[in-house]
Amino acid sequence: MSAVFINKSYSLGNGSAYLIRPIQSNDKERIIGLFNHLSPGSRYLRFAHAISKLPDDFLEDILHLDYATEMALVAVIQTGTEPEEIIGIARYVSPPNQRVCEFSLSVSDSHTTHGIGTHLMIDLIAHAKENGLQEMVGYVLSNNPKMLHLVSELGFKTSKINDDPDFKIVSLPL
Template identity: 30%
Template sequence: MSIDRSADLQWQRHLVLGDGWRIFVRPIKQNDDLMIRDLLAHVSKEDLRLRFFDSIKEFSPQFIAGLIDIGGLHVTALVAIDEASSEMLGVVWLHADALRKSGEYAILLRSDIKGKGLGWDLMQLMIEHAKSEGLSRIDGQILQENSIMLKMCRELGFEVKTDLEDRGVCNVALMLEDY
C-alpha cells in the first residue's frame, strides 16, 4: 500500500478552541492504536453506547484495528490531538460509497471535553474534506436520545428525519452542493 504524504499534509490543521486550547488535527496512522485505546478509556459507557448503538465492555485488538485500518477503503479518519499533552481527544471518520457520491460520517470525542467546540470543528473539517473529494451528500445515523449531536447536525445544515424502520434512530443528511 502506498501512502500519499501530500494528502496527509493537506489535512493537517492547527486549531485553537475558544479558550485558547491548541489542537493538532491530522489523518489517522496505523500506529495510533495505543492513542485510540487511551481515547476510548476516556469515553463514558453512555457516550460509547450513543456512538456505537450498543454497550461495549472491552476493546479487542480487532475492534481497535477496525477503527484505525482504513487502507484500501474509501475512508478518511482525522484525529484531534492536544498539542500540550499529545493525548488524542477525538476522531472523525468519513466512509465514502464505492461511487464516491456520498459518505457516512462518524465522530467520537472524549467525554470530558464535550461542549468545548472540538466536535463542531471536526465536523466542519470532515464536511470540507467531503466537498474536496467531490461527494454530493454526507449521511449519518444518530440515536434519537442523542440530542446534543442532533442539535449540532441541525446547526450545520443537516436534514434530520426519524428512521421509519427504527423510531429510536434519526437519519441525518447534508447536501454538499447547498453547503
C-alpha cells in the first residue's frame, strides 16, 4: 500500500481531530448521514440541482469504486455513540483509458471553514497523481465563489464554458 493510502489525522482546531481515509463499502449509512447534514443550498451547489434524497445508483457507485479509475476519500470524526461520522467527501472519476479525472467535494455545513475541504482536495490530488492521472478538472457553479476560491488556492485554473455561463471549469495539471 502506498504512502498516500495511509489514513491521516488533522486538527479541527477545537481540541478534536478528524481523519481522512478511503471510503469503505460499509459507509452507506454514514454517507446518507452526511447528505442529511447538507442544507438545500449546499446540495444544490454539489449536485447542481435540488435533490432531497441520494439516488440509489449514486450510493451503489460510490460504495463500490473501481480503484483503477476512481477514488473517494472521506473525512471522519469520532462521535459519542456512533463509532464514526463522515463530515466530508472528495471523489474523482476518470473515463477508461483517459488520463483526466473529474472531482467533486462536499463538507457538512456544521464543519465548514476548518480546512477540511482543502485537506480532502490535497489528499485526493495526491491519490490521482499516484494513480498516473495527468489532469484533474471540475465543473463548479459560477455562483459558488467559496469553491472557486478553494480550488484557485490549490493552483487550479478557472475558465469560462462558452455555451454555459452557469458553470466554470477548473483544471489542474497533475
